[in-house]
Amino acid sequence: MRLGILGSGAGSNMAAIAEQCASGALPAVVTVVLSDVENAGILTRARDMGLSATFIQPGQYRTKLDEAAEEQFVRVLKEAEVEWVVLAGFMRLIKADFLKHFWHKVINIHPSLLPSFPGLEAWQQALDYGVKFTGCTVHIVDHGIDTGPILGQETVPVLDADTPQSLHARIQEAERRLYPAIIHALAMEDIRIQGRRSFQK
Ligand code: GRF
Numbered sequence: 001m002r003l004g005i006l007g008s009g010a011g012s013n014m015a016a017i018a019e020q021c022a023s024g025a026l027p028a029v030v031t032v033v034l035s036d037v038e039n040a041g042i043l044t045r046a047r048d049m050g051l052s053a054t055f056i057q058p059g060q061y062r063t064k065l066d067e068a069a070e071e072q073f074v075r076v077l078k079e080a081e082v083e084w085v086v087l088a089g090f091m092r093l094i095k096a097d098f099l100k101h102f103w104h105k106v107i108n109i110h111p112s113l114l115p116s117f118p119g120l121e122a123w124q125q126a127l128d129y130g131v132k133f134t135g136c137t138v139h140i141v142d143h144g145i146d147t148g149p150i151l152g153q154e155t156v157p158v159l160d161a162d163t164p165q166s167l168h169a170r171i172q173e174a175e176r177r178l179y180p181a182i183i184h185a186l187a188m189e190d191i192r193i194q195g196r197r198s199f200q201k
Contacts, residue, residue, distance in 0.1 A: 003017070003031065004030075004080055005046075013175055014042050022049070027187045032053075034054050034073060035053070036056060038055045042089070107182070110137045116134070126167065133157055151186075155174075
């Protein structure tokens with residue numbers, strides 16, 4: 001299974017996935033890593049792992065890609081013959097024109113148990129709300145924000161002593177387990193989606 005990974009941050013999810021591909025634990029290959037942030041850790045980390053890593057100028061908007069950028073992302077992904085687009089901390093919305101090229105082949109990891117706490121800083125939202133458990137969710141990307149069919153979730157306790165940082169770190173540990181596990185299931189064609197529901201063999 002050929003993966004293209006998009007991220008804007010440190011790249012810990014990308015690294016977890018790429019390590020498992022390299023060791024053979026995941027029957028997949030990371031063909032390209034793309035970022036909208038020129039100095040993002042994800043690019044340096046990917047290059048250190050010997051992966052192809054490219055910055056693409058996102059354009060004039062803050063929360064989405066402009067048309068030219070969107071076209072370039074799609075072009076590079078197609079040239080790399082990517083089958084699944086893996087969003088790993090990519091901080092811009094993926095819009096319809098992009099999605100139509102990879103419909104139901106774009107997945108995302110979100111740091112909460114969706115549908116609770118969509119959007120930014122989900123760990124802070126969980127602390128502010130006072131929930132005792134939160135977690136992370138891997139889902140198919142559709143036209144909404146963090147709304148697509150859920151493929152998998154892992155729960156994480158919220159401890160009394162938690163700060164936003166300590167809770168986020170605990171969620172990220174879970175992310176590094178969940179994301180490769182879901183990608184493994186997709187590679188084995190073990191996941192079936194019917195409407196909003198997904199079923200794993
Ligand atoms: C993760 O916490 C992910 O849930 C969120 O962005 C963060 C990315 O971290 N969408 P990293 O770049 O994979 O280290």
